[in-house]
Amino acid sequence: MTLVRLEHISKTFRQGDIEVHALTDINLQVEEGEFAALVGPSGSGKTTLLNIIGGLDSPTDGRVHLNGTDVTALNESQLSDFRLFQLGFVFQAYNLVPVLSALENVELIMVLQGRPESERRERARHYLDLVGLGKVMERRPSALSGGQQQRVAVARALASGPRLVLADEPTANLDSDNATALLDIMHKLSHEEKTTFLFSTHDPRVMERAERIIQLRDGKIEHDKVIADVQAQ
Amino acid sequence: MSPSSVQDLSGSRLRIFLFMAWRNLWRYPVRSLLTVCALSGGLAMVIFNASLMTGMTRQMVVYATEVSTGHIQVHRQAFADDQDLYATLPWPWLEAIEADFPQLHVAPRLYAAGLASTTETSTGVMIRAVDAERERAVTRMLGQVRQGEVALGVIDETEQGIARYGVAVGAQLARNMRLAPGDELVLVTQAADGSIGNALFVVTAVLNPMELNFDRMGVVMSLEAYRQLMFLEEGFHELAILLDDLDQLEAIQMALQDKLALLEQQTPLDEWGGPVQVRNWKELNPAVSEMLAVSNSMTLIIGLIIVALASLGMLNTMLMAVHERTREFGILMAIGMKKHWLLVMVLLEALCLSLLSAVIGALLGSWLGLRMEDTGIDFSDMMPDGYDWGGIIFEPVMKGWLEPSHVLYASLMMIVVALLASLIPSWRSIRLKPVEAMR
Numbered sequence: 001m002t003l004v005r006l007e008h009i010s011k012t013f014r015q016g017d018i019e020v021h022a023l024t025d026i027n028l029q030v031e032e033g034e035f036a037a038l039v040g041p042s043g044s045g046k047t048t049l050l051n052i053i054g055g056l057d058s059p060t061d062g063r064v065h066l067n068g069t070d071v072t073a074l075n076e077s078q079l080s081d082f083r084l085f086q087l088g089f090v091f092q093a094y095n096l097v098p099v100l101s102a103l104e105n106v107e108l109i110m111v112l113q114g115r116p117e118s119e120r121r122e123r124a125r126h127y128l129d130l131v132g133l134g135k136v137m138e139r140r141p142s143a144l145s146g147g148q149q150q151r152v153a154v155a156r157a158l159a160s161g162p163r164l165v166l167a168d169e170p171t172a173n174l175d176s177d178n179a180t181a182l183l184d185i186m187h188k189l190s191h192e193e194k195t196t197f198l199f200s201t202h203d204p205r206v207m208e209r210a211e212r213i214i215q216l217r218d219g220k221i222e223h224d225k226v227i228a229d230v231q232a233q
Numbered sequence: 234m235s236p237s238s239v240q241d242l243s244g245s246r247l248r249i250f251l252f253m254a255w256r257n258l259w260r261y262p263v264r265s266l267l268t269v270c271a272l273s274g275g276l277a278m279v280i281f282n283a284s285l286m287t288g289m290t291r292q293m294v295v296y297a298t299e300v301s302t303g304h305i306q307v308h309r310q311a312f313a314d315d316q317d318l319y320a321t322l323p324w325p326w327l328e329a330i331e332a333d334f335p336q337l338h339v340a341p342r343l344y345a346a347g348l349a350s351t352t353e354t355s356t357g358v359m360i361r362a363v364d365a366e367r368e369r370a371v372t373r374m375l376g377q378v379r380q381g382e383v384a385l386g387v388i389d390e391t392e393q394g395i396a397r398y399g400v401a402v403g404a405q406l407a408r409n410m411r412l413a414p415g416d417e418l419v420l421v422t423q424a425a426d427g428s429i430g431n432a433l434f435v436v437t438a439v440l441n442p443m444e445l446n447f448d449r450m451g452v453v454m455s456l457e458a459y460r461q462l463m464f465l466e467e468g469f470h471e472l473a474i475l476l477d478d479l480d481q482l483e484a485i486q487m488a489l490q491d492k493l494a495l496l497e498q499q500t501p502l503d504e505w506g507g508p509v510q511v512r513n514w515k516e517l518n519p520a521v522s523e524m525l526a527v528s529n530s531m532t533l534i535i536g537l538i539i540v541a542l543a544s545l546g547m548l549n550t551m552l553m554a555v556h557e558r559t560r561e562f563g564i565l566m567a568i569g570m571k572k573h574w575l576l577v578m579v580l581l582e583a584l585c586l587s588l589l590s591a592v593i594g595a596l597l598g599s600w601l602g603l604r605m606e607d608t609g610i611d612f613s614d615m616m617p618d619g620y621d622w623g624g625i626i627f628e629p630v631m632k633g634w635l636e637p638s639h640v641l642y643a644s645l646m647m648i649v650v651a652l653l654a655s656l657i658p659s660w661r662s663i664r665l666k667p668v669e670a671m672r
């Protein structure tokens with residue numbers, strides 16, 4: 001089943017008199033359960049595309065359909081709810097609220113969702129266990145390593161029960177061991193939780209983990225290939 | 234699609250926002266504590282200032298009423314306007330009022346101008362005749378003795394068999410005429426029958442400065458002595474009335490008016506003395522009541538200025554707190570935090586700061602105010618004896634008066650102003666779109 005469908009997406013940024021065509025006529029479908037990487041050189045439009053899919057930015061042209069909803073037609077408040085209930089986000093760094101512990105950070109999103117307290121606690125512990133942080137749940141972000149912080153962010157994204165997790169360069173601030181470890185966790189959870197992942201990266205070792213690689217260049221899709229042998233695992 | 238809007242700010246959301254706000258407050262404890270110091274210090278100053286001002290105005294009211302005026306006075310028009318010697322009220326009216334209003338303290342008075350002489354000097358004086366017993370229940374006039382002991386009855390007789398009555402005189406008058414208790418004083422006046430009235434008196438007491446004019450020219454004698462001096466057989470010029478409960482002022486004034494109207498119907502007065510007037514101390518002393526109003530609004534304005542200045546600290550703190558968390562707010566909005574929730578969270582932080590400051594400031598201010606009630610500030614070294622302001626003589630020790638409602642209002646004012654000051658930064662926190670905030 002198709003989860004994300006992009007139709008003729010274009011994005012033009014205006015800076016004074018200069019127009020930057022960040023994306024031009026992007027057509028793309030992401031199927032449910034995919035673990036897809038968005039790659040391409042700096043400035044190719046990866047962040048812009050992820051932001052548009054996540055309803056954080058609106059395209060200049062074209063439509064975004066996600067799980068049957070026309071994202072481009074939602075107002076600000078609907079978008080906010082849409083992100084809260086349908087999407088999970090992992091950003092490059094500083095994902096977490098510094099004054100809350102890892103556990104509280106994961107719980108926070110479920111508080112926003114209005115889930116009951118007992119369910120919150122249980123789910124938060126469960127996902128922190130899954131990302132291997134069962135022992136450090138009570139620590140605040142400042143007492144966690146960069147890799148651990150990103151894993152908390154992954155746990156938070158999944159705990160909200162999203163259809164799609166969007167991750168913009170989740171490993172950019174990590175050394176390559178931590179980067180591949182984070183990717184392995186994301187990959188495993190994508191299968192176990194049957195959650196679709198779309199992430200961007202520069203890192204060749206991270207790309208190796210992807211089941212599909214969408215290559216962007218100058219705001220256009222250059223290649224889009226499903227890597228069969230990874231999917232077969 | 235938006236179950237979150239159903240129970241929008243449910244208990245657990247508010248609880249976690251409050252929890253985050255509180256934790257954020259102590260992320261930079263020094264900064265928060267400085268803000269609390271500024272706000273609570275400002276509030277304490279406001280409360281302290283209000284207690285000083287209240288103490289001062291209360292003293293002024295006491296001076297304007299209990300020293301010699303009383304709370305309500307009754308005159309006839311011609312006496313009020315021109316000190317007309319003949320514009321008297323009949324004595325039975327005093328008894329009628331005392332019978333009808335047993336809760337009031339009532340003192341009758343008579344007045345005249347005269348010339349006082351000793352063997353060395355003479356000067357114009359203001360004669361005030363009182364019923365010592367009733368007067369003591371209404372004013373402190375006879376209680377503020379500097380020298381001697383007030384005795385207004387017959388002291389002795391001269392060799393010619395003329396009775397000498399006792400009088401009390403103002404301090405300034407005593408100084409000018411070099412009078413001391415025991416000295417003889419001759420008073421000469423124009424009596425009621427047109428003749429020259431004169432008599433010998435003995436100074437029994439020198440009174441402390443209370444009213445400017447009285448201090449310079451006042452001579453107090455008994456009603457009996459006055460009648461003999463002035464050949465005025467009947468009545469009184471003035472009725473000074475003291476209430477135990479000042480809240481009743483207007484009601485009692487009206488009731489007295491009605492009662493006097495009734496008395497006037499029963500015993501009509503002569504025409505040229507004019508109608509009876511019942512005025513309260515504010516009407517008798519408009520300068521004082523205006524000064525009270527001015528000092529009340531001054532207290533409010535000073536309070537607002539101090540609180541507004543202290544709130545600048547709040548503004549700065551919240552601006553910094555919001556600015557350094559721009560990215561955090563961007564991420565929160567991106568994952569689905571609504572803007573108005575964010576606003577609530579930031580305002581809760583400001584509320585925590587201002588509530589904390591309000592409690593500390595109110596306690597500190599009340600403590601200072603209570604200390605002022607106890608000890609006060611002694612200005613007696615700096616003020617000349619009988620220092621006056623608008624004819625009212627000040628007590629050299631300034632005492633505070635802590636009004637609980639002032640503490641409450643000042644604290645509320647501080648909380649409201651501090652929250653208003655934090656609205657601007659809070660607004661900035663949600664003005665950005667999430668991607669802009671995260672950049």
Ligand SMILES: Nc1ncnc2c1ncn2[C@@H]1O[C@H](COP(=O)(O)OP(=O)(O)OP(=O)(O)O)[C@@H](O)[C@H]1O
Nearest residue numbers: 013014015020022041042043044045046047048049
């Ligand atoms: N807010 C903006 N205003 C103007 N131009 C922008 C803005 N955001 C992005 N761009 C431009 O759009 C193009 C795409 O940017 P984008 O951030 O999507 O690239 P990217 O692939 O994520 O790059 P990187 O790998 O460096 O993160 C770039 O040329 C960039 O300069």
Ligand SMILES: [Mg+2]
Nearest residue numbers: 046047048168
């Ligand atoms: Mg990018």
